[in-house]
Amino acid sequence: MQTDFFYQFALTLVPHIGCIQSKILIQHLGTAENIFKAKKSELEKIEGIGQIRARSIKKFDNFSKVEKEFAFIDKFKIQPLFFTDEKYPKRLLNCYDPPTLLFYKGNADLNCSKIIAVIGTRRNSEYGRQMTEELIKELTPFNVLIVSGLAFGIDAIAHKTSLKNDLSTVGVLAHGLDKLYPPEHTHIAREMILQGGLLTEFHSNIKPDKHNFPVRNRIVAGMADAVIVIETGLKGGSMITAELANGYNKDVFAFPGKTTDQRSIGCNHLIKTNKAALLTDAVQLSESLGWTIRSHPLSGARVLQKELFIELTESELKIVDMLKEKQTMHIDELNIKSNINASAVAAAILNLELQGIISLLPGKMYMLNN
Numbered sequence: 001m002q003t004d005f006f007y008q009f010a011l012t013l014v015p016h017i018g019c020i021q022s023k024i025l026i027q028h029l030g031t032a033e034n035i036f037k038a039k040k041s042e043l044e045k046i047e048g049i050g051q052i053r054a055r056s057i058k059k060f061d062n063f064s065k066v067e068k069e070f071a072f073i074d075k076f077k078i079q080p081l082f083f084t085d086e087k088y089p090k091r092l093l094n095c096y097d098p099p100t101l102l103f104y105k106g107n108a109d110l111n112c113s114k115i116i117a118v119i120g121t122r123r124n125s126e127y128g129r130q131m132t133e134e135l136i137k138e139l140t141p142f143n144v145l146i147v148s149g150l151a152f153g154i155d156a157i158a159h160k161t162s163l164k165n166d167l168s169t170v171g172v173l174a175h176g177l178d179k180l181y182p183p184e185h186t187h188i189a190r191e192m193i194l195q196g197g198l199l200t201e202f203h204s205n206i207k208p209d210k211h212n213f214p215v216r217n218r219i220v221a222g223m224a225d226a227v228i229v230i231e232t233g234l235k236g237g238s239m240i241t242a243e244l245a246n247g248y249n250k251d252v253f254a255f256p257g258k259t260t261d262q263r264s265i266g267c268n269h270l271i272k273t274n275k276a277a278l279l280t281d282a283v284q285l286s287e288s289l290g291w292t293i294r295s296h297p298l299s300g301a302r303v304l305q306k307e308l309f310i311e312l313t314e315s316e317l318k319i320v321d322m323l324k325e326k327q328t329m330h331i332d333e334l335n336i337k338s339n340i341n342a343s344a345v346a347a348a349i350l351n352l353e354l355q356g357i358i359s360l361l362p363g364k365m366y367m368l369n370n
Contacts, residue, residue: 004031040055077105098222113329114142122151123153135285136162137161
């Protein structure tokens with residue numbers, strides 16, 4: 001891991017090389033080490049890189065910073081997660097701007113089958129507290145991973161309630177793992193490391209500057225199946241996260257509030273503009289995401305004979321076999337566990353739907369027709 005991390009972290013420090021360019025380079029050259037060892041002329045020929053970025057890679061020489069960071073993560077048992085790693089939260093790879101490298105301390109499975117983000121204002125009302133606590137308590141039987149930003153208000157309530165109900169919870173930070181902001185949440189964070197984790201895109205010595213929070217919010221939105229907004233004003237981090245989630249084609253839900261309540265204006269606006277579905281309780285959420293199926297119009301469909309599967313492609317057969325083992329699966333889970341590229345999965349799902357073999361349920365879930 002030492003050699004891999006050395007070059008992977010170095011890649012994130014190169015000027016003009018962001019997550020998109022990193023993906024392009026890895027696709028062409030295979031590893032971060034190969035990128036730094038490639039000739040400038042070879043780098044220049046890669047579409048999307050060009051002379052300026054190629055020169056920036058070849059001129060990079062701040063490897064002393066890389067060595068210091070390695071010593072830090074080694075000392076504190078922090079897991080670096082490069083975007084090609086198996087444990088990297090793969091839902092992020094369906095976003096257009098996934099982080100190249102993440103730093104993680106914890107034990108939660110970042111690719112588990114059910115992940116929701118619970119977010120809201122730092123200055124919640126008693127109504128906001130009750131809605132957060134009730135929602136998470138009711139979601140406990142589903143073994144959901146709860147993601148939030150470890151901020152004051154709704155974020156902290158979501159994390160605390162998850163811990164209380166033995167649910168894993170992950171806090172996404174806007175700074176490095178050598179500090180904690182706000183410091184008042186140090187005790188919660190320690191519990192979360194044992195029952196969830198802390199995740200960040202930022203290396204050590206990065207402070208929680210204002211511009212880091214929107215960057216952090218895209219991870220909260222991108223790694224979840226759905227984003228739940230409890231209370232928020234018309235501006236702020238929760239609205240940014242909801243907008244990002246919409247851009248990533250994630251399900252967004254919001255609890256409505258009084259039209260005169262400043263802490264509910266944002267939620268009401270999201271619902272009014274169809275950027276969030278109105279949410280009332282966990283039962284509605286679970287049904288919307290396909291976690292519980294009481295009835296389905298195709299539930300009485302004829303049983304498919306095994307002979308029908310003979311004409312299916314290898315990708316289609318793999319999808320069918322996965323749905324046989326598990327009654328319903330989210331599109332992200334199918335992408336992650338099939339080990340088939342996203343376009344092939346999309347084509348296979350479309351063909352299976354057209355043949356009446358599988359059906360789309362609310363919340364981007366799929367089921368095998370009986």
